[in-house]
Every structure is written in C-alpha cells, then in structure tokens.
Amino acid sequence: MPSFAFFQGETVPLEEAKIGVMAHALHYGTAVFEGIRGNWNEEAGQLYLFRLPEHYRRLLKGASILKMKPAYKAEDLCNITVELARKCQLKEDIYVRPLAYKSSQAFGVRLHNLEDDLLVIIIPWGAYLDVESAHCGVSSWHRPPDNTMPPSVKISGMYVNNAFAKTQAIENGFDEAIMLTPDGHVAEGSGENIFILAGGKLVTPPTSDNILPGITRDSIITLAREELGIETIERTIDRVELYNAEECFLTGTAAHLTPVSEVDHYKIGSCPVGPFTKKLMGLYFDVIRGKHPGYMHWCTPVFPE
Helix, strand or coil: CCCEEEECCEEEEHHHCCCCCCEHHHHHCCEEECCEEEEEECCCCEEEEECHHHHHHHHHHHHHHCCCCCCCCHHHHHHHHHHHHHHHCCCCCEEEEEEEEECCECCCCCCCCCCEEEEEEEEECCCCCCCCCEEEEECCCCCCCCCCCCCCCCEHHHHHHHHHHHHHHHHCCCCEEEEECCCCEEEEECCCEEEEEECCEEEECCCCCCCCCCHHHHHHHHHHHHHHCCCEEECCCEHHHHHHCCEEEEEECCCEEEEEEEECCEECCCCCCCHHHHHHHHHHHHHHCCCCHHHHHHEEECCCC
16 A cells, blocks of 8 residues: 655655755754654554654654754644544554654755755554564663763664664674663663663663653553552663563564563573563553553544544
C-alpha cells in the first residue's frame, strides 16, 4: 500500500518528498527528529499513536536548540500526523518520523542565517530488536557530554555516535550496544534507555549521565509506580552492576520494552525474561494498544471511533 508524507506544507506521495543535494541538514546534520509509534489494535480495528503530544513538544524544544523557528505548534503537528496516518490507511504497526531540518541550499558550518522546514513521514514498521531477549555488549564508543553535543536533544548528526556503537555490537556478535559516559558509567543503548532490577528495586541512569530522557522511559517509570507499586531510582550505574543485575531491559519508541538476558556474555538472572520484566511488558503492550482504560490519554486514535 502506498504511503504519504507531509512535505513543504502539503501531503504528497512518499516517493515525491525530495530534498535537494545541497540541503544544509544533509551535509552538517543540522536537524532534529522524533520517532513515534502507531500500534494496531486488531480487536478494536484502531491504530493508536502513542504519546503524540509529548513527542512533538520534545521535537519543538530540540528545534529551538538548533535555532529553528518551525511554523507549527505541537497541536498543529498532532493534527497533521493523525490526518496523514488516516490517509495512509495502514492497519498494522507503523512508525512516524517527523524531522525539523535546516533546508537552505547552502554550505558553511553554522546555525544562523538559514531557513528551516519540517516534514513527517509514515512507514509500516514491526519489531526493531526482533529477539525474545537481547544479548548486549558494552561499547568502546562513549556518549558525548552535554557541552560537546547535548544528548537530551535528538540531533540527527549526533546519531553517528550511536551508529558506531550499533555496528560495532553487531560485528562483535551482539544484538545491541550499551554505551557508557566518558567517565565510565552506564548511559544507554544505541537507541534505547536501560533499566536494571537490583535488590528488588528498579534503577535507571539519571538524565545527568548523558542520556536521552526517553518518553518510553518515562512511561515505564510511571507504569512501574502506578500499577506495580515499584518506584524507580534514578542514579549512576557502574558497569559491573549490569553483570550482577537480577533483571535488565531496554526501552525506546523503536525497541518498545526489550528484555536483556546477557551483557558481555554475562548471563542476567536465571531466565531470558525475568518475572518483573515479563509483567511490565504485558502491561506496557496493553497500554500502547489502547487496551488499558487508565491510560487512554496516552493513545491518540487515527480512525474515527
């Protein structure tokens, strides 16, 4: 089924959304993006976009860091995305990619005196980490500190750092990389936040440890607290704590909630998917597919109800 894009203020067939070869964003990575999941609920015949406003608010904050002035507010972008998804008519899990980018056909390293634009594309997309549980390797590539390139902003050029780590992990026989801070503490995966269960407590690195404050991360913290009665401790995690963790999992828009069963060939826990992780997974997948009435405010329906 053909897909569509919102491009230069219009809805066009995806194959017609073309950017010029001199676009500033192409040469210098001067763009910010989001990844947004649409999750298909077969029983309801409905596609739910997960935490759509939160994603667009984060996109616009990131755009301002790159000195962009998008012509749209978060509410406008939510409406554009729903209409676009409806036009695509995809009745399966989808991925929405908004991109705010420096569109000037110009060379020169800078952020000022450049035009910017915004596009949205939609594609079908299933599992990102298509494994029951992931085998991860700690990467030799570190996350950049905030005064090098802010990791709290999804700047497209920064993701070369993540790409180095991901490809290194795959070439070394792992499913995913775990990246450290420059001083050697656990940060995140190449495209996911990380949690461990230690001493019966859920632990995740703080935003000060060079991580993206993920929207899925926030959702998991909320669900663990409100539905399972488990508070999440945000603190620095040492590398060896990964090896000794009772359970471990990754979270992200693309990866959803993915259990981790090995880190650097150290087995985590006694089974590929720990009991707490399994319970949290079931809860999370019900929520994102609009099957939990308590969290319907996180789900934006695409088709008329």
